[in-house]
Amino acid sequence: MTVPPTDRTATEPGPVPPPGCPAHLATGAGGVTRLHGAAAETDPMGLYEKLRAAHGPVAPVLLEGDVRAWLVLGYLENRDVATRSTQFSRDPRTWHGWTSGEIDPETSPLVPMIGWRPDCVCADGEEHQRLRGAVTASLNQFDQRGVRRHITRFAHQLIDDFCESGKAELVGQFTEPLPMLVLTHLLGMSDEDGPKLVHAARDLFKATETSLASNAYVLETLKQLVAAKRAVPGPDIASVLMAHPAGLSDEEVQHHLRLILLAGYETTANLMANVLRMTVTDPRFRGSLAGGQMTLPEAVEQVLWDEPPLMVCPGRWATGDTSLGGQEIKAGDMLLLGLAAGNVDQAVRQDPSTRVHHNRAHLSFSAGAHECPGQDIGRVIADTGIDILLTRLPDIGLAIAESGLSWRSSTWARHLTALPVKFASRAPEAAHALPAPLPAPPPPSAGMPAAPRTPAAPHVPPGRETASRMPLAEARVSWRTRLRRLLGLGQVP
Numbered sequence: 015m016t017v018p019p020t021d022r023t024a025t026e027p028g029p030v031p032p033p034g035c036p037a038h039l040a041t042g043a044g045g046v047t048r049l050h051g052a053a054a055e056t057d058p059m060g061l062y063e064k065l066r067a068a069h070g071p072v073a074p075v076l077l078e079g080d081v082r083a084w085l086v087l088g089y090l091e092n093r094d095v096a097t098r099s100t101q102f103s104r105d106p107r108t109w110h111g112w113t114s115g116e117i118d119p120e121t122s123p124l125v126p127m128i129g130w131r132p133d134c135v136c137a138d139g140e141e142h143q144r145l146r147g148a149v150t151a152s153l154n155q156f157d158q159r160g161v162r163r164h165i166t167r168f169a170h171q172l173i174d175d176f177c178e179s180g181k182a183e184l185v186g187q188f189t190e191p192l193p194m195l196v197l198t199h200l201l202g203m204s205d206e207d208g209p210k211l212v213h214a215a216r217d218l219f220k221a222t223e224t225s226l227a228s229n230a231y232v233l234e235t236l237k238q239l240v241a242a243k244r245a246v247p248g249p250d251i252a253s254v255l256m257a258h259p260a261g262l263s264d265e266e267v268q269h270h271l272r273l274i275l276l277a278g279y280e281t282t283a284n285l286m287a288n289v290l291r292m293t294v295t296d297p298r299f300r301g302s303l304a305g306g307q308m309t310l311p312e313a314v315e316q317v318l319w320d321e322p323p324l325m326v327c328p329g330r331w332a333t334g335d336t337s338l339g340g341q342e343i344k345a346g347d348m349l350l351l352g353l354a355a356g357n358v359d360q361a362v363r364q365d366p367s368t369r370v371h372h373n374r375a376h377l378s379f380s381a382g383a384h385e386c387p388g389q390d391i392g393r394v395i396a397d398t399g400i401d402i403l404l405t406r407l408p409d410i411g412l413a414i415a416e417s418g419l420s421w422r423s424s425t426w427a428r429h430l431t432a433l434p435v436k437f438a439s440r441a442p443e444a445a446h447a448l449p450a451p452l453p454a455p456p457p458p459s460a461g462m463p464a465a466p467r468t469p470a471a472p473h474v475p476p477g478r479e480t481a482s483r484m485p486l487a488e489a490r491v492s493w494r495t496r497l498r499r500l501l502g503l504g505q506v507p
């Protein structure tokens with residue numbers, strides 16, 4: 015890779031920091047900005063904007079171990095790279111770093127993210143189509159209602175575990191376990207295996223010295239699943255992958271299960287945490303939700319624009335010399351899709367603080383041949399899980415000052431470490447047939463017609479199947495109505 019002249023790579027032109035200053039840590043050889051470390055972790059969006067100001071839509075950056083890459087910041091340039099697969103390969107074996115000695119494949123924490131594996135992410139063309147065909151068939155076997163039923167069951171179980179205490183830590187008790195429980199169930203694993211994998215999957219993304227061991231743990235668990243499903247197939251992702259005419263080997267099946275688990279878990283957990291954080295910290299956001307100006311799916315889409323669960327997507331490798339966004343890219347160079355940076359590019363969003371309204375053209379699921387095939391499942395987990403939480407705990411509020419919230423970041427993603435909330439204590443639904451009686455509604459505000467009273471929910475059997483107990487559309491009206499009352503906003507228009 016050609017590293018541009020030093021004067022163009024310095025992120026912050028101006029005085030050179032004195033030796034020992036932490037600012038030194040933000041840049042490596044040639045003054046190239048590091049996409050890891052303190053600056054990248056505390057304010058990744060700020061860092062992307064500095065890079066954009068210094069380099070335009072494509073910037074040279076350094077990854078862990080000072081491995082060189084190009085970060086694509088422009089919206090159009092991201093689409094360009096993601097959709098021109100003959101020019102930008104998804105196969106990491108085309109990277110020159112493997113042979114130049116730039117990385118130690120035995121020890122580098124980057125390997126789980128950028129190393130080659132026998133899965134569809136690392137394939138192009140016909141091979142990609144063969145593998146992806148099996149993945150989409152395995153995901154498409156579930157209709158939305160079927161998936162929703164599992165989400166509903168797990169969401170109620172999780173809420174039952176903390177609703178009596180009047181407080182919860184939503185990241186650890188809801189947004190992380192819910193997608194993991196749903197995904198491990200869809201994969202064909204027992205419910206007990208889900209929680210065990212949470213730690214390993216998170217660790218893998220952090221690119222720490224334990225990432226390689228966590229990767230090995232995830233693969234071993236999935237290997238056991240493949241063996242079990244060979245013996246007794248079921249209506250699950252693992253069994254459909256094995257039976258698909260694409261003829262996946264056991265190793266390929268195992269790697270696709272890993273891919274689905276990792277691609278789906280971290281991203282969906284981050285998305286849910288971000289939506290819930292907005293709900294409890296931003297009165298405008300919550301007011302729009304409560305007032306019906308924004309539906310929950312629209313709120314989820316807004317967060318996908320503003321805070322993509324995967325901020326930087328690894329990676330693409332140039333198949334030949336080319337130019338992109340004013341930079342000369344050489345054959346074998348590594349490019350990273352800057353999904354978060356692209357989503358706020360002025361070329362598509364003049365004012366990132368304004369609402370996007372029904373626009374799904376964000377980059378959060380990427381684009382082109384590798385565009386996320388699980389996005390509907392991710393959306394339905396987020397929509398349904400949050401809907402149930404807000405229905406059952408409409409008075410939920412942040413339990414600490416907003417300034418006390420903290421994030422953990424890696425080069426690829428940023429997630430909230432904890433979301434402590436409080437609410438009025440409630441009995442678990444299994445023990446309580448009916449929701450607590452609601453306070454009398456205030457008189458309708460001027461111009462707002464009164465909503466019909468929500469009928470009382472019928473008796474809930476211990477199975478807690480919300481789908482049969484309260485249809486989702488009704489549930490949505492119900493939490494909105496209750497939230498509006500708590501906010502003193504009158505009835506739902």
Ligand code: HEM
Nearest residue numbers: 134135277278281282285323378379380384386388391392
């Ligand atoms: C909000 C949740 C999610 C987000 C933001 C997300 C985002 C992404 C992104 C950015 C990619 C990379 C595409 C590329 O390399 O260009 C991807 C790929 C992928 N995602 Fe998702 N994803 C989500 C949920 C899921 C779920 C729930 C599943 C499975 C059930 C899933 C399965 C996959 C697979 C299999 C790929 C690889 C596709 C390929 O290479 O052809 N994702 N996702």
